[in-house]
Amino acid sequence: MEFLDLIRKPWPWYVAGPLIGLTVPTLLLIGNKSFGISSSLRHICAACIPARIPFFSYNWKKEIWNLIFVLGTLVGGFLATTYLKNPDAFQLAAATKADLSALGIRDFSGLMPADLFAAENLFTLKGLIFLVFGGFLVGFGTRWAGGCTSGHSIMGISNLQWPSLVATCCFMIGGFAMTHLFLPFILKLV
Amino acid sequence: MQQIDELPEALVCDAPNDMKKPEAGLANGKYLIVGILFGIVFVKAEIISWFRIQEMFRLQSFHMYGVIGSAIVVGMISIWFIKRFNIKTLAGETVQFHPKTFNMGQVYGGLLFGLGWAITGACPGPLFAQIGSGYVTVIVTLLSAIGGTWVYGLLRDKLPH
Numbered sequence: 478m479e480f481l482d483l484i485r486k487p488w489p490w491y492v493a494g495p496l497i498g499l500t501v502p503t504l505l506l507i508g509n510k511s512f513g514i515s516s517s518l519r520h521i522c523a524a525c526i527p528a529r530i531p532f533f534s535y536n537w538k539k540e541i542w543n544l545i546f547v548l549g550t551l552v553g554g555f556l557a558t559t560y561l562k563n564p565d566a567f568q569l570a571a572a573t574k575a576d577l578s579a580l581g582i583r584d585f586s587g588l589m590p591a592d593l594f595a596a597e598n599l600f601t602l603k604g605l606i607f608l609v610f611g612g613f614l615v616g617f618g619t620r621w622a623g624g625c626t627s628g629h630s631i632m633g634i635s636n637l638q639w640p641s642l643v644a645t646c647c648f649m650i651g652g653f654a655m656t657h658l659f660l661p662f663i664l665k666l667v
Numbered sequence: 668m669q670q671i672d673e674l675p676e677a678l679v680c681d682a683p684n685d686m687k688k689p690e691a692g693l694a695n696g697k698y699l700i701v702g703i704l705f706g707i708v709f710v711k712a713e714i715i716s717w718f719r720i721q722e723m724f725r726l727q728s729f730h731m732y733g734v735i736g737s738a739i740v741v742g743m744i745s746i747w748f749i750k751r752f753n754i755k756t757l758a759g760e761t762v763q764f765h766p767k768t769f770n771m772g773q774v775y776g777g778l779l780f781g782l783g784w785a786i787t788g789a790c791p792g793p794l795f796a797q798i799g800s801g802y803v804t805v806i807v808t809l810l811s812a813i814g815g816t817w818v819y820g821l822l823r824d825k826l827p828h
Contacts, residue, residue: 495740498742506754509756510683514792514795526817530817549703549705555801556703567713588715589788590718621779622780627790629773629777631738640767644773644777651781660785
């Protein structure tokens with residue numbers, strides 16, 4: 478089937494970006510919900526380990542839609558990978574491949590490098606930095622910033638909120654700093 | 668110990684539910700469907716890829732800039748329409764928008780999240796889609812992100828905002 482072959486190929490930015498943008502009015506109009514994903518992490522804390530911390534003492538059940546949404550994201554990831562798998566090899570910009578090869582990355586076969594994310598790295602320094610430390614920064618940083626790429630960069634900027642633009646610039650500065658200043662050092666270390 | 672109504676504004680959730688009518692059971696199914704579609708887009712546009720994030724921060728591909736940029740443009744136009752024509756929700760309610768007030772947390776927290784974004788190759792949304800795609804080690808990243816959120820909640824009063 479031609480249509481199925483077409484959607485199995487990687488989707489270009491001008492298809493994916495507008496679809497992600499449409500999430501904003503969809504959530505607003507189907508249930509008066511503001512788009513934001515990092516909130517789900519807070520709701521999980523409030524539901525599982527509130528520990529009498531005021532920041533987690535609220536009625537998380539009222540926000541359960543957010544947890545259902547991220548559960549859907551997980552299921553969507555499974556469905557796309559299982560039933561709409563790209564038949565061709567993963568394409569990476571030649572310059573990025575050259576840069577990362579020079580830093581010791583060897584596996585370019587999938588969406589995530591096995592050099593860093595394979596299960597055997599779990600209990601090594603690699604796992605500690607790329608999974609545990611990286612994940613901690615994502616959770617701690619997004620909550621301190623009051624949102625992530627969805628809540629600030631997409632929902633916030635779409636609603637013309639300048640603090641969200643400031644937050645987004647800081648996300649990018651942090652990312653550039655890690656990629657160009659710290660990552661070469663970290664990849665040498667591990 | 669759960670008390671929502673008297674919480675100060677700063678403690679209110681950033682992606683709040685503003686629907687007045689309570690929703691139960693099946694009504695929440697629509698968020699599952701939107702979430703599933705969202706997850707499919709994440710995988711098919713390869714936004715969940717650590718490599719795509721590296722391309723972005725190395726300025727070697729336009730892909731991620733195109734995705735985020737066009738998402739913002741579509742979001743902006745949609746919100747303009749909703750406000751301009753006072754479009755109501757399915758339940759007939761007025762759509763609620765929340766102004767963001769600036770605080771230094773957006774700078775400090777934003778920088779820390781950026782550092783983590785380039786290490787893990789994921790913001791919170793893609794974390795869930797990566798796990799669904801079978802990258803099981805990312806479960807550790809997600810648990811650690813939940814831990815990071817919890818530690819923020821614990822230290823909140825001591826951090827500059």
